Amino acid sequence: MTSFAAPLRARSTPWPRPESSPGFGDPRFTITSRRVLRNGVPVLPVSGELHHLRVPRADWSRRLRLMRAGGITAVSTYVFWLWHQPVPGPADFDGQLDVASFVAEAEAADLDVVIRIGPWCHGETRNGGFPDWVQQAPVQHRTNDPAYLRLVDDWFSQLGAHLSGVLARENRVIAIQLENELYDQPDHIAMLQRIATDHGLVASVYTSTAWGSAALPKGLVVPLYGGYADGFWVDSDSGWDASFREHFFHSHVWDDPGIGADLRTSEKSGTDGRFAPELYPPATCELGGGMTVAYHRRPTVSGRDIAAVAHAKIGNGSAWQGYYMFVGGANPPGTQWQESHATGYPNDLPRFDYDFHAPIGAAGDLREAFGLLREQHTFLRDFGGMLTGMPSALPETMPKGLDDRSTLRWALRSDGRRGVVFMTWHQPLVPLADVESVQFDLQLCETTVRFPDRPVTVRSGTTARWPVNLDFGGIGVDWATASLIALTDGRVPLLVLGEEEGILGQVRFAGGVDVTEQVVGAERPWQGARLLRARSESGALDVLIIPFTLRGSLTVTPTGRVILAVGAVVEDGAVLTVEESDGTRPAEFCADSGEWVGRGHSERSTRRTAVVVTAHDPAAEPPATYGQFKRRASAPSSADVRRYGARWELDLRRAIDGDVLTISWMGDVAQLAVDGIPVADQFWNGSVWRIPVDRLAAGSGSRVELRVLPGHPESRVGIGYDGRSASLPVTAELDEAVLVSTARWRIDPASERS
Template identity: 50%
Template sequence: MSNEVDRHDRVSLTNRYVELAGRPVIPVSGEMHFSRVPRAEWDERLRLMRSGGVTVVATYLIWIHHEPERGRPSFDGNLDVAAFVRCAAAAGLDVVLRVGPWCHGEVRNGGFPDWVQQAPVAHRTDDPGYLTLVEPWFSALGEQLAPLCGTGSNVIAIQLDNELYDQPGHLATLKALARAKGLIAPIYTATAWGGAELPHGDVLPLYGGYGDGFWVDADHDWDTTFREHFFFSHTWDDPGIGADLRDHPGIGRRGETPRLPSASFPAATCELGGGMATAYHRRPLPSGADIAAVAHNKIGNGSGWQGYYMYAGGTNPRPGLQESHATGYPNDLPEFDYDFHAPLGAAGVVTASHAALRRQHAFLAAFGDRLALMPSTLPERLPANVDDAETLRWALRSDGASGWVFVTWQQPHRSLESVPDVQFAVTLDAGTTVFPRTPIDVPVGTIAHWPLHLALGGVHLNWVTASPLTVLDSEHPTLVLVAEAGVPVELATAAAVTGSVGTVSHPEAGVVSVEVGVLQVLELQQDEGRLTLLLVPASIADTVWVLDGGGNRRLLLSRDAVFEDADGKVCARTVRAPSVQEYLPARGEFVDLEVGVVASDADEDPARMGRTLPALLSEPTHGTPPPSSYGERLGRASAPTRDHVARHGTSWTIELPTDRQGRRYLEIEWVGDVARLEADGVVVADRFWDGTSWTIGLDALGIADAAALTLRIVPLHPEADVHLPAAAAARRRATSGPLLALESVHLVEAPLWRES
């Protein structure tokens, strides 16, 4: 692949890393399902992904979305995959097409249209009857996408089927069929978890890693398959992913065995948990730090490709398309909601994990060409097992001359304590480096990558206890580092170091200690070499953005989500004018950016700002008390049906102003079991309660300004067999009787702002 067959102008593979234009890179791919997102919002969401350091967007081609009736495939509107590929290219993103035909994705029939699911064939095999069904679908995809594939295309990979464990010959058949229809890319992939048997040399094996999941029982403990991802390891298989579906018709079942990366290909992932979907019986809620910890560990483990599922959430395009008990699955998923608690939620709003991940991605963009060449090494002293909460978790990636120490001391569910008296002794070709100068305590929540023998601008840094973020170039390079909360910042170098008086000290020769309560700029000079260090305190780390979509790498500070438009101008969608500052290396300081509101809709007035105001609510209409159970399948609780919601739900009508001052969202603070929003009597959105607020993109759902809105909330019975996150579970325990509250509903109207 990519070298002798299906060569590409930019992308190729070695057995250790991916090359982009002949340069080693570590790509970052994020999943966004175009058919779950309105076409009018594709561009902005893709650009927000790009501002998070994502370089590749992955997407399923969900067959049931396109061809519910045999012989009538549709690629119109939100289903226009060719337009999506072109939109991604305009946003500076390459594309991975996950063409199936079976995808899962928490979709009914795993994405098969009903007429395919019901066909009397051996699904997902080389049964001629099954291939007769698949061939026209691939032909239809080829008609749409073949003109966009090829040597210069931004389509750089195609995934065949998904979670297929025991049909390597069928994967090879699908690859041949795809290529025959013009679906050509330099890289073909297949998921490798669960000990999957793959056609040797035909596909790049891809792995995953979720720190929690909905697919275990409600009373199940934090499963070992989740817990292992908070440790550094060289075993890439995750046998837990999809394990609950291996008894589902059409899915083979086999024993899981640990699987190491192929000797022929780099270690690569496509499903690091960017969040987690919510099932009725189990509602995981990974924090931004948990998501970042798993991703960080994979980099330390030697990842050559960081791939997230999901990176941008969405909404199912029609009723009844979700995985559910009614269609034979062990889990009931929301009918519409596919927010996934992703870095970019279903409404298009950035969440906490975006900040934590984008710092890692900026690091990969700046140093991936070095890191890709460095294999991973684990220390001699490793944690004894997944219950070990005392042994520090760390790993080394090094080429022998230089390297990076990765430290992750973060996990959910099981509390950790600070690790005292930590000092590393790392042996490379030139000898052993011991750092920091004196042992330190590593606080809970530390996620760090510290450099060893890093050379930049003719200056040599022996080590630094702060994490490099990016490099800015002017007359001489500026290395941007982010301090870790509670970790003293020290650096060792033979260079002369100058900085603000009182913030820089020299406790011993060649070692510099820095106070990083505020932004600090240091100047280093070593012979003719010069290097500027910009140290960012941990307190403002989540406000840092590194943007490079406009062709020049830019460092910004903004509490609001920002992205670059087609002209490279900084944009933000906020109620009020965003406060955005840009660092100018030549001046050594941050300066304010001038921004102005953009009229993105015909009825918006550019002179007006957005607003947030309480929605007008009617008095509630109460239903009958909820039962403790709505049924079950395979021991897992079933979600209430629409009839149940109508019978047991408490309802409010919501009145909104008819004038408009920006893109519209509802922000709902609520407590209960299940909520549904109706527009003019039609259900358009739903949510299972997990203690978080619910943000609904009214424009994303195509809801008219004058629509009559009704919110229905079903109370949560105290004996309902559902697993809740800790805070939600505590509130449930503190309440006697069914749990129900509507605490607030706000309308948020946010126009688009653009750099002047």
């Protein structure tokens, strides 16, 4: 445990130069050197990746609405060339490939759209998304070679024609990304923009990825950055790489030299690894919403890890939060679409699985990260506009390096008069000790704020946003030791704060304010909130302080309804639907009475049905290796899985619509086949495998088989952050197979009145 004898100090820092305005974009979506404006109003957008090609079209609407319920404001999606034009000739935009219909579904879900058109995308796809015939063409790929540009021109022409009905009218497509992870071809990116524009592929702004010190054409594209807690693209025995660890610290460096480094062929760059503040604000498009696995390295990223990285970026000055992925998916059966050694990549990826351990999994299930990020996004929705006027300042005492586990990691965003203190005191693998005697001394333009009155202990795992000198409804809040979550309109404004673990949420009001306090929720499960009613001659404010134990269940909807519910609260007018619930009845906060009121009726109960399993072939002893490429272990083939894997037959005849097949297993590789044809797979890293039954397309007479390949003690496979935190099981085990459907609640004021 660490303690500090003196207060932790930071001085608010003014903007280094005037704001460039107008910046990039148009009146509906503008990017200046400091911030983003939506229809002229400062906002802090939150984008999240969903690949429409990896999610069944029938599920697009639900997934998009779950994203919106998680606080996402824009959906981002790749358009993979190889899916649409596998052979020369007319491109296919039917069914699952209908990009325009996906944009329409996003608009219906009240989401903006970012289209990443490549033409080289990566996204863990074969050839980076090039069709095989393009990959094999005698051209200089990803350059201004006229022969290559002719291929791109034809593709962009067909994509532009397909999207013409969307882009030619008022629409929600705010950005188009050109190329991906291209480091030394700024003239080529400028040419791609020209070709895209010629074919009607026009949005408010164009963007490009900027990590790896990429050289980009200034003034044409907005550079976007990334940050992952861990990644599959490093060697199996390389440990927890510094390029991952640094994202758990507060800093003003936005470049990440590690993302895509395994595919980088050039060390040329055009920047010093920082964003260009004279032109652009710091913005991201690939904060790790999770992580997929390669055969040789299989990271395990927790929800707290994901939330800590995202939280640190907000404190560091983020003007746009973007996640990759926010919704997981799967490659459909048929052609092998994934990145692999066979196509010259250093990583073997699962043939089907792209769940990514995302906040919304491939089966539509919610993970811990969903609730943690939802709270951050609610804060950005209600306070992001204010935050865009606050540059980030780092404290006087900074960590001495990536191994420093005693110096508190924090930052101040302030306009010199008011501000928010961000603490991000969490990292995986190497735990952080609690920090005692924490007190802040903030040097603002005209005053010094020291708080809290008495030093507190910041526990390991804390991510906090504490307000300083803010005014709400005419009531001044000097400071609070609870995180800002939401501010709702009403007869009396309601400020929602969340307590940190082990710290009593205190609020210091400005002088002349009378305060009364009441406990909210005397009975389980919604127990322990407090309501402060602050009144003065100049205004009124209610403050609802949510205990730490309830923060993961809190939703404050865009219309200001305060709900406690396990799951995702989807708002459609006055009707709320709670998806992925554990069956606990939701409660809504009533401001007049200051109490929680039970709401809604159950539309579906949680259901668990055991799958009848018949064991057939036992596992055979596997080889120590299935080969390697660039020093990385190669994955076994389907023939290897059949030869060495244990086999079970699964009886899914008791499945109903909406069921998810949930499999707990141990081994190396698992594969599901329907009537002998592989349709799903997973590389083991300790995660439970969830597959929607309808994705299996198994008829009543179909034979569904699970094969599990055992590991070998000499396998060069890394599991966990350090590549050594877990061992590859040397047995093939099926622990459990069940059909699961989760509870759903509907809160409809009309039905409750009747």
